[in-house]
Amino acid sequence: MSPQEEALWQAVTKKEYDKVEKLITDYPELVNAVNANGKTLLMRVVLALVPPLDLIRFIAKQPNLSFENQSAEASQTTMGAVLSTGRPDILEIFAKDPRIIFDGDQLAYVTAKKNLESASQSKVENYKKMLTLIREATIRHAVSTDDPNLLERLEKAGDDLSQELSDGKLPVRLITKESPAPKVKSWFQSQLGKNATKVGTHAESFFSHVQDMEQTQEKMDALDQRKLQKDMTLFGKVYDSTLNTMKQVVSTLSLTS
Incomplete structure (x- = not known):
C-alpha cells in the first residue's frame, strides 16, 4: 500500500x-x-x-x-453495497450514471427487488424507492441506447412494463420522434396480443395512438397545402388586379399630360 x-x-x-x-x-x-x-x-x-x-x-x-x-x-459489489444501505438519497446521487443498472453480471433491479422482499417493515418504503430508481434508470437507458435486451431481462426479473414511471408516463411512451429506438419499438410491438399481457395491451394502445396522430398530421399537412395553394391563387388575382389598376392610372396620367 x-x-x-x-x-x-x-x-x-x-x-x-x-x-x-x-x-x-x-x-x-x-x-x-x-x-x-x-x-x-x-x-x-x-x-x-x-x-x-x-x-x-x-x-x-x-x-x-x-x-x-x-x-x-x-x-x-460496489452497487450491491449501495443498494444494501436502504438509502435512496445515496442512490439518487448516481441516478444519471447508467452503470447503476448493473450489479456485477446481473441487473441491479434483481438485487434491489430481493432487498425489498427481505426488508424490515420500517425499511420497506426506502427499498421501494430504490427499486423504483433502478427500474426507471434501466428502462430509460434501454430506450436511449435502443437495447431491447434490457427490457427482456427486466420482464424476466418480474417487472411489469405496463406500469407507469414516476412521472406518470408509460415506458413505451419514451419512444418519440427525437428518440425513435426502432429495436425497442419492435420489442414492444412483439408484445402485442402476446398472452394478453398488460404491456402488449398498452403497446397496442400506444402504437394505435401514434398511427392516429400520424394520420391526423397527414390530413393537417394536406389542408395546409391546399390553403397555401388557395392563398397563392388569391395573391395572384390581387397582384393582377393591382397591376391592371396601376396601368390604368399610368395611362390616364399620360393622356392628361
Whole structure:
C-alpha cells in the first residue's frame, strides 16, 4: 500500500473527509482505492454508520471512478453495497450514471427487488424507492441506447412494463420522434396480443395512438397545402388586379399630360 493510500484510509477512519477530497484531487487514482478488506473507497463510505453525503457527491463526480471491484477479498459489489444501505438519497446521487443498472453480471433491479422482499417493515418504503430508481434508470437507458435486451431481462426479473414511471408516463411512451429506438419499438410491438399481457395491451394502445396522430398530421399537412395553394391563387388575382389598376392610372396620367 502506497503512502498516499495509507493517508487516505487514515483520513476515512478519522472522518477527515476534507482531507480525503484533497488527496483524491492530488492523486485521482485514489478514488478507486481498495482497503485490506477488499472494500473500495465508495463502498467504505456508503456503508459508514453516518454516510458522508458531501464526500459521496464528490466521489460521484470523479471522471475515473470505477464501479468494478477486482479485489480477491471482495465479498460484495460496489452497487450491491449501495443498494444494501436502504438509502435512496445515496442512490439518487448516481441516478444519471447508467452503470447503476448493473450489479456485477446481473441487473441491479434483481438485487434491489430481493432487498425489498427481505426488508424490515420500517425499511420497506426506502427499498421501494430504490427499486423504483433502478427500474426507471434501466428502462430509460434501454430506450436511449435502443437495447431491447434490457427490457427482456427486466420482464424476466418480474417487472411489469405496463406500469407507469414516476412521472406518470408509460415506458413505451419514451419512444418519440427525437428518440425513435426502432429495436425497442419492435420489442414492444412483439408484445402485442402476446398472452394478453398488460404491456402488449398498452403497446397496442400506444402504437394505435401514434398511427392516429400520424394520420391526423397527414390530413393537417394536406389542408395546409391546399390553403397555401388557395392563398397563392388569391395573391395572384390581387397582384393582377393591382397591376391592371396601376396601368390604368399610368395611362390616364399620360393622356392628361
